[in-house]
Structures are given as C-alpha cells and as structure tokens.
Amino acid sequence: MSRHRQKIKDSISIAITGSGGAGVMTAGNLLLEVAAQAGWYGLMVRSSGPQIRGGEAAALLRFAHAPIECLDDRFDVLIGIDWQNIHRFADEIPLDGASVMLGDPDQGEPPEVFAKVGASYAPLPFKQMAKAIPGSWPNMIALGLAAGLVGLPADSVKSVLQKSLKKGGGEKMAANLAAAEAGYAAAANLPAVPRLAARVAPGASQKTAPGASQKSAPGANEEFAPGADARWLITGNQAAGYGAVRGGVRFCAAYPITPATEVLEWLAPALPKVGGALVQAEDELASINMIIGASYGGVPSLTATSGPGLSLMTEALGLAVAAEVPIVVIDVMRGGPSTGIPAKSEQSDVNIAVNGLHGDAPRLVVAPNSIADCVTATQWAVHLAEALQCPAIVLSDQYFGQTRAVVDPPADIGAAAARLKASAGAEGYKRYAITASGISPMAIPGTPGTAYTADGLEHNERGLPSSQSGDHIRQLDKRAKKLAQYDYGERWAEIEGEGELALVTFGSCTGAAREALARAAAEGIKARLVSLRLLSPSQPERLAAALAGAKRVLVVEQNHTGQLYRYLRAEYDLPGEVRSFRHPGPLPLRPDEIHQQITAWSRS
Amino acid sequence: MNAPAVAAPITAQAFKSDYKPIWCPGCGDYSVLSSFTKAFAKLDLQPENVAVVSGIGCSSRIPAYTNCYGFHGVHGRSLAAASGLKLARPELTVVVASGDGDGYSIGGNHFLHACRRNVDLTYVVMDNHVYGMTKGQPSPTTEPDWDSKLSPGGTGLRTFHPLVIALAAGANFVARAFSGDPNGTADIIADAIRTPGFSFVEILSPCVTFRPEQREWKQLARPAPVTSTDDAARAARRIMTDDGFNIGVLYKGDRKPYQPPIGKGKKRPSDLEAEFAL
Numbered sequence: 001m002s003r004h005r006q007k008i009k010d011s012i013s014i015a016i017t018g019s020g021g022a023g024v025m026t027a028g029n030l031l032l033e034v035a036a037q038a039g040w041y042g043l044m045v046r047s048s049g050p051q052i053r054g055g056e057a058a059a060l061l062r063f064a065h066a067p068i069e070c071l072d073d074r075f076d077v078l079i080g081i082d083w084q085n086i087h088r089f090a091d092e093i094p095l096d097g098a099s100v101m102l103g104d105p106d107q108g109e110p111p112e113v114f115a116k117v118g119a120s121y122a123p124l125p126f127k128q129m130a131k132a133i134p135g136s137w138p139n140m141i142a143l144g145l146a147a148g149l150v151g152l153p154a155d156s157v158k159s160v161l162q163k164s165l166k167k168g169g170g171e172k173m174a175a176n177l178a179a180a181e182a183g184y185a186a187a188a189n190l191p192a193v194p195r196l197a198a199r200v201a202p203g204a205s206q207k208t209a210p211g212a213s214q215k216s217a218p219g220a221n222e223e224f225a226p227g228a229d230a231r232w233l234i235t236g237n238q239a240a241g242y243g244a245v246r247g248g249v250r251f252c253a254a255y256p257i258t259p260a261t262e263v264l265e266w267l268a269p270a271l272p273k274v275g276g277a278l279v280q281a282e283d284e285l286a287s288i289n290m291i292i293g294a295s296y297g298g299v300p301s302l303t304a305t306s307g308p309g310l311s312l313m314t315e316a317l318g319l320a321v322a323a324e325v326p327i328v329v330i331d332v333m334r335g336g337p338s339t340g341i342p343a344k345s346e347q348s349d350v351n352i353a354v355n356g357l358h359g360d361a362p363r364l365v366v367a368p369n370s371i372a373d374c375v376t377a378t379q380w381a382v383h384l385a386e387a388l389q390c391p392a393i394v395l396s397d398q399y400f401g402q403t404r405a406v407v408d409p410p411a412d413i414g415a416a417a418a419r420l421k422a423s424a425g426a427e428g429y430k431r432y433a434i435t436a437s438g439i440s441p442m443a444i445p446g447t448p449g450t451a452y453t454a455d456g457l458e459h460n461e462r463g464l465p466s467s468q469s470g471d472h473i474r475q476l477d478k479r480a481k482k483l484a485q486y487d488y489g490e491r492w493a494e495i496e497g498e499g500e501l502a503l504v505t506f507g508s509c510t511g512a513a514r515e516a517l518a519r520a521a522a523e524g525i526k527a528r529l530v531s532l533r534l535l536s537p538s539q540p541e542r543l544a545a546a547l548a549g550a551k552r553v554l555v556v557e558q559n560h561t562g563q564l565y566r567y568l569r570a571e572y573d574l575p576g577e578v579r580s581f582r583h584p585g586p587l588p589l590r591p592d593e594i595h596q597q598i599t600a601w602s603r604s
Numbered sequence: 605m606n607a608p609a610v611a612a613p614i615t616a617q618a619f620k621s622d623y624k625p626i627w628c629p630g631c632g633d634y635s636v637l638s639s640f641t642k643a644f645a646k647l648d649l650q651p652e653n654v655a656v657v658s659g660i661g662c663s664s665r666i667p668a669y670t671n672c673y674g675f676h677g678v679h680g681r682s683l684a685a686a687s688g689l690k691l692a693r694p695e696l697t698v699v700v701a702s703g704d705g706d707g708y709s710i711g712g713n714h715f716l717h718a719c720r721r722n723v724d725l726t727y728v729v730m731d732n733h734v735y736g737m738t739k740g741q742p743s744p745t746t747e748p749d750w751d752s753k754l755s756p757g758g759t760g761l762r763t764f765h766p767l768v769i770a771l772a773a774g775a776n777f778v779a780r781a782f783s784g785d786p787n788g789t790a791d792i793i794a795d796a797i798r799t800p801g802f803s804f805v806e807i808l809s810p811c812v813t814f815r816p817e818q819r820e821w822k823q824l825a826r827p828a829p830v831t832s833t834d835d836a837a838r839a840a841r842r843i844m845t846d847d848g849f850n851i852g853v854l855y856k857g858d859r860k861p862y863q864p865p866i867g868k869g870k871k872r873p874s875d876l877e878a879e880f881a882l
C-alpha cells in the first residue's frame with residue numbers, strides 16, 4: 001500500500017453528505033454494517049434538511065473498538081457525494097486542519113465553510129466512476145472509498161453488499177459490488193486518514209470509552225474481532241420498542257410524530273407476533289386514552305410520542321395517576337417549544353415530564369442513558385408502571401431514537417409486568433384501599449365479584465366519587481406514598497469514578513460526559529459521574545450518598561434554561577458549589593466542551 | 605348425564621349499584637340508567653363481563669350507578685378509552701355513555717373516528733341540547749336562538765346533526781331513543797349491543813333544570829313510521845327530513861367490526877432479537 005505515515009487513533013469519525021437521492025443514508029448504513037461485520041463498534045447519526053424527501057442529508061459515523069455512545073468533537077473525513085446545500089451542516093460536521101475532504105470535482109469545490117478551517121481536499125470523480133460501471137450508483141463508490149480509507153476489510157464490504165442487494169437481482173449486485181471495489185481501490189491513492197489503534201486484547205473488547213486509553217500499540221489495525229456476532233445493530237427507537245415488549249407491553253395506540261414514529265413502526269409488526277396489537281389513533285388524546293382503556297382491561301400498554309404529543313397527553317396522564325392505571329409514554333424529545341425542530345435532538349422536556357400535570361400528581365420519569373439502555377430503561381419503566389399502578393414517562397430523544405449503533409446486547413433484567421390484581425369474589429373489595437405500601441389490588445374486568453368504577457374524580461377507597469377532605473388527603477397520600485416507599489434498587493442512576501468534582505447528567509449527555517471524564521482522568525483529574533435514570537420520583541438520599549464528599553457539582557444537559565439543574569436545586573440538597581453547563585439542541589454536547597469545563601473548573 | 609343446574613336469569617336490579625345518583629329530580633338520565641340495566645338483563649349478561657365507560661357530564665355519571673365494571677375518564681375521551689378496552693379485551697361487552705357536549709363538542713373527533721373504525725361498541729349519547737353539568741351553556745345540538753348567560757341572545761349557529769354524521773362517518777347501527785320510554789329504549793340498547801360493530805344510540809334525555817321546556821318531548825316523541833333500512837343514503841334522507849322525534853332503529857348495516865387479532869401470536873419476546881443480531 002502506498003500509504004504514508006498514518007495516525008493512530010482510538011476512534012475514527014467520518015461524515016458522508018449529499019443532496020436528495022444521492023443515497024447518503026444507504027451508504028452510511030452499509031458502512032456501519034461493514035464495520036459491525038468486521039468486529040468494530042460504531043454508530044451512525046442521521047441528519048437531514050427540512051425537506052420531507054430528497055433534501056440534503058448527512059450520515060455521521062464514528063468507529064472504535066469499544067462501544068461508542070456519542071459523536072466525537074470533530075471529523076477525520078468528510079465525503080461529499082455532492083455539495084448541494086451541504087454548507088448547512090457546517091455546525092454539525094466540525095472539521096480542522098487535520099481533516100480530509102473528498103469530493104467529486106464535477107460537483108464543484110467543497111463549501112467555503114469547510115475549506116476555511118484548513119481541511120485538505122482530494123478530488124475523486126464519483127459520478128464518472130459510477131458511469132463507467134453501468135447500473136452502479138455513486139454512493140456505492142463512496143461506500144467502498146470510505147471503507148478503504150479507514151481500513152475496513154474488502155471482504156466485509158463484499159459480504160454486506162451481497163446481503164443487502166440480494167433482492168435487487170444479479171446484475172444490479174454485480175454492478176454495485178464493482179463500484180464499491182473501485183471506490184475501495186481508489187482509497188489507496190488518496191491522502192492517508194487515521195487508522196484505529198489495535199484492540200487491546202484479541203477476542204475481547206476494550207470496555208472503556210474511546211479517549212480512556214491512549215496507550216494502545218499502533219500498527220495492528222487489520223485485527224478484527226472474532227465472536228463479535230453476538231452484538232446487535234439497533235436504533236434507540238427499535239431498542240425502546242423491544243424493551244417495551246420485554247417488559248410485557250402487548251397493546252399500543254399511537255399517532256405518528258417525528259422522531260418517535262420508528263418506535264411505532266417497529267412495534268406494529270412485532271406486537272402481533274407476541275400476541276399483542278398496535279392501533280393507529282386519530283390523535284394523541286385518543287392514543288393515550290386508548291392505552292388507559294386497554295390497561296384498565298389488564299393489558300400492559302404503551303404509547304410513543306414527542307413533545308407536541310406529550311403536551312396533548314397531559315390531561316390523561318393525570319387520569320392515569322388518579323385512577324391508578326399503569327401506562328407507559330415514551331417521549332422521544334426533539335427541539336421545542338411548539339413544533340420546534342422536529343428532526344433534531346434536545347433535552348427540553350424535563351419540566352413537562354416531572355411537573356407537567358395539574359394537581360398533585362406523582363408520576364414516574366425514567367431516562368435511558370445509552371442506545372442499548374433504551375431497551376433496559378423502557379423495560380424497567382413498564383415494570384415500575386405496572387408494579388406501582390402509575391403512568392411512567394420514558395425520556396428518550398432524537399439522538400438515541402434515530403441513531404443506529406453496534407451495541408452489546410443488553411441483558412434481560414427479568415423485570416416483567418408485575419401488577420397486583422384482585423382475586424375473584426374478594427370480600428368487601430375496595431379498589432383504592434389504603435394499604436401499607438400504598439398499592440392496592442386492581443380488579444380486572446371479567447373478574448366476578450370485584451366490579452368497581454375507575455375514576456378520575458377524587459374518590460373514596462371503594463372508588464366512589466368524593467369531594468370530602470378526608471378522602472382527598474388519604475388518596476393523595478396513598479398515591480404519593482406508593483412511589484416514595486418503593487425500593488428502586490441500584491438502577492436509579494449510573495455512578496462511576498471518584499473525586500471531589502461530580503458531573504450530574506442524564507440521557508444522551510451521558511456518553512459525552514463519560515468521555516470527557518475519561519480524558520480528564522488521562523490528565524490526572526479525578527471526577528465522578530452520576531447519570532440519573534430515575535428522574536421522578538426524586539431520590540434525595542441516594543443522590544446525597546452518591547455525591548458524598550463532592551465539593552463541586554457540574555450539572556450537564558442539552559437545553560436552554562437548565563431544566564435538570566433547576567429540578568435538582570428544587571428537589572435535592574446538592575453539596576458544595578453547583579454549576580450548570582448546558583446549551584440547547586440541535587448540536588449535541590460534545591466531549592471536548594464538557595472536558596474544557598472540567599479542566600477549567602478543577603484548575604481554578 | 606345430569607342436566608346442568610339452570611341459573612336463575614339475571615335481573616335488571618342486579619345491575620344497579622347502591623350509590624345514589626347526583627342528578628336533579630326528574631332528569632331524563634334516571635330513565636336511561638334503568639334502560640341500561642334492563643338491556644343488560646335482557647341479554648342475560650354477567651356483571652363482570654360488562655364495562656360501562658364514560659367521559660364527563662351529568663350523563664357521564666352513569667358508570668358508578670351500575671353494578672358492573674365502570675370507567676369514568678376525562679371529558680370527551682370516553683370513546684378512545686372504550687376502544688382501547690374493547691380492542692385489548694374483545695370478549696367484554698363495552699357500552700359507552702356520553703352527552704351532547706362530551707360526545708359532539710370536545711369529543712367530536714373521536715366520534716367521527718369511532719364510527720369509521722367500527723369497533724364493536726355501543727355508544728349511547730344522552731342529548732339534552734345543553735351542557736347540564738356546567739350549568740346551562742349551549743352545546744352543538746342547541747337551537748341557535750336559545751338564550752343563555754354565555755351566549756346572550758343565542759349562538760346563531762346551526763345545530764349539529766349527529767345521526768347523519770354517524771352515517772356519513774360509517775357507523776354500523778344508528779338509532780334514536782327517548783328517555784321517556786325506558787322499555788323501548790332498553791330494547792334499542794339491547795339491539796345495539798347485539799349488533800356487531802359500532803352502534804350509535806342517540807337518546808333524547810331532557811335536562812329539566814336548564815331546559816325545562818324539554819318536558820314537552822313526551823308529546824312529540826313517537827315511533828318512526830318506517831322500519832330500519834340497510835341503505836345508508838335512504839336512512840340519511842329520512843333523518844334529515846324528519847322533525848327529530850322519530851324513535852327507533854333507523855339504520856343497520858353489516859360492516860365487519862375492526863378487531864386486530866389480539867392473543868393469537870405465540871412468539872416469545874426473545875424470538876424478536878434475531879433482527880438486531882449481526
């Protein structure tokens with residue numbers, strides 16, 4: 001190979017861009033599959049313009065030998081199949097003097113915003129190359145090129161393409177295989193891009209985040225992990241759907257909304273296979289009331305939506321609180337308020353999730369902290385909702401939902417739906433009986449002798465409407481107590497590291513925070529991470545223990561007003577000095593910006 | 605073989621709860637309640653297999669007054685809750701109780717889509733042309749010149765025509781009843797329950813407090829002069845040209861109810877993992 005000096009890194013980032021119809025997402029997805037097949041970990045974030053179909057698009061990929069949870073601060077490679085409107089991605093694809101841009105000279109020069117940071121540029125005529133192979137597409141040239149540049153094996157490209165093009169027929173497959181090969185071969189004559197450092201131990205993955213170890217030996221980058229076939233390639237939205245099924249959900253009613261729709265599209269064919277069903281409702285008012293009805297009927301039920309839908313659902317969430325009907329609502333957060341930025345991520349629904357119901361309405365709010373955790377957190381949310389006869393909101397976001405990643409399969413936490421049910425003919429049955437735990441047996445329609453009326457009106461223990469202060473206070477206490485007394489175990493938060501500086505965060509900021517801490521640790525700065533999985537009810541004693549000895553607390557989140565910061569200040573006594581680090585979407589919080597906060601604060 | 609013991613037929617009384625209604629004396633809804641319990645007894649239903657679902661309003665108070673499973677949800681969403689229940693538990697008999705405000709105003713969208721979806725439900729709307737519970741505001745079926753505090757001099761808006769709208773939206777069974785005839789109403793409700801698909805029963809049920817003039821409905825209501833048809837266009841023409849007091853089943857179709865096959869699939873959740881595996 002005619003490669004010159006190659007930099008060795010523990011992760012590689014590559015962006016593929018192009019206008020509508022260029023096949024950017026296809027190329028990106030196939031590249032991710034090639035990497036997965038070769039035993040790498042990786043992820044692909046989708047970014048697209050506002051057009052419904054056919055607008056500019058960017059596939060943002062990152063690869064490593066360890067599981068990856070976030071994008072890096074910058075990109076090593078930018079491949080432009082064409083450059084139409086691609087300048088719009090300038091903020092999302094940070095380049096620098098070490099970055100390499102590859103583009104088709106027939107499509108013009110790369111946009112000035114990219115060139116001005118000093119990234120080098122090498123031309124490659126994708127279109128002409130594809131034309132020379134009748135029936136092939138330029139994006140397949142780009143796929144081969146990307147694989148060749150980062151050093152993925154040609155065999156993996158071939159087998160992934162063969163599998164993916166099987167439906168297209170022999171000629172199409174041959175042409176596009178040839179195109180990918182041509183792209184792959186062309187990579188050899190282009191400027192070198194960094195290569196992945198060798199895996200730490202063959203056959204086993206390096207379990208720390210990229211950035212944690214800078215010490216891996218250079219050179220052995222042709223080493224691919226055998227046994228990696230146990231891994232999954234999954235999006236957060238699919239993961240949440242699967243977590244719901246694992247948790248026991250068998251009914252879903254929902255109204256489509258970006259970026260939650262894929263949860264529903266995954267559940268629609270999956271639920272019937274396990275004896276369930278999905279119904280498309282006429283709006284979110286219908287979808288949430290439908291799942292309340294189904295769950296009242298004894299079937300664990302769920303809906304998925306995003307901010308605008310969650311806003312419409314708040315009245316019925318209160319009904320589920322008052323009538324004590326377990327339901328789960330997955331909120332795949334996007335930029336808000338109002339219609340906001342539909343296809344981009346933001347963690348700005350904390351307020352509505354933890355506080356957004358009228359009346360005193362205790363509810364569960366659970367946030368996954370990685371794509372794989374979308375399975376576990378959703379399964380846990382179903383379990384908690386069922387056990388506590390209460391609505392649970394799962395706060396996912398567009399980043400998790402629509403990002404596809406190679407993950408280690410999350411273990412089944414064995415937390416199946418566990419609803420306390422009344423038995424037939426229970427003597428003097430009282431649906432809302434005051435009990436020590438606050439949980440009272442729920443009679444399921446069809447059970448003889450325990451008929452009752454579930455009611456959103458305040459009621460007495462039997463469920464009969466009551467406006468008396470005694471009944472109101474007893475039922476308010478009951479509903480608060482059952483959530484407060486429950487033992488949430490270790491799963492309430494992910495706690496890592498030690499030190500007098502603590503980062504408190506949740507959701508999709510966790511990956512970047514973890515990586516920032518690893519970089520700080522490599523520089524000798526000790527700090528700890530607390531990523532909250534259970535946002536509501538708050539866990540003051542547990543957080544106090546997790547933060548014991550901390551002198552500085554940095555609250556990290558992706559929104560404009562510091563919604564988590566304010567919530568923590570209201571619900572907890574945080575030790576020492578507390579600061580908020582945040583910015584709104586659509587740009588993710590990158591490891592470097594958090595790392596800078598850590599180093600600046602620990603040196604001050 | 606021994607002959608099985610014959611259980612005594614269930615009575616309407618068995619479907620009445622011991623909870624005292626909050627309704628004003630003379631309210632039409634008392635009779636509707638008794639028509640519900642009569643219809644259930646007539647069909648020999650077991651209380652544990654019946655669910656009465658409602659929203660908010662005087663009329664929506666019915667669930668707690670019946671002795672079967674009940675669900676008293678939020679204003680306007682009874683059809684959604686009932687649809688979820690029936691789809692998840694198809695073996696139950698699900699009857700929905702609503703009012704002209706609950707069903708035609710705040711819940712209007714669900715009304716259209718419930719007719720269209722044709723889930724096997726019975727939807728009973730107690731229409732008194734007024735918001736009773738909130739003390740006398742105009743509803744979608746209130747006459748344009750009806751004077752009230754909220755709409756002095758009347759709304760000036762034409763009234764909504766629920767029966768025709770139900771037909772246009774796809775309801776499979778459409779009937780008009782009058783609370784002043786509890787036995788006739790019980791027969792219509794029983795017929796509605798027996799007929800598969802979405803059955804809509806609009807009951808003229810006077811609000812004696814805010815619309816005392818509705819006491820006169822007793823003189824106006826009469827059996828429809830023709831029997832029901834299975835021709836929706838003919839039914840619509842009849843309904844649009846009658847005076848609003850023809851009582852009886854007006855339309856009966858044979859559309860197949862919407863019911864996804866719940867409980868059929870036998871795969872385990874882990875069987876679904878294959879699609880994620882590399």
Ligand SMILES: Cc1ncc(C[n+]2csc(CCOP(=O)(O)OP(=O)(O)O)c2C)c(N)n1
Pocket residue numbers: 660661662663664679702703704705706707730732734735736737738743
């Ligand atoms: C979201 C919401 N908005 C408003 C109300 C107040 N409200 C209660 S009942 C009702 C109208 C009920 O009218 P109708 O359905 O005709 O029932 P009726 O009392 O006449 O039987 C209204 C507006 C409410 N409970 N919830």
Ligand code: SF4
Pocket residue numbers: 626627628630631632633662663732736737810811812813814
């Ligand atoms: S206000 Fe009217 S509808 Fe309500 S209970 Fe009284 S009479 Fe009946």
Ligand SMILES: [Mg+2]
Pocket residue numbers: 661703704705730731732733734735736743
């Ligand atoms: Mg009314």
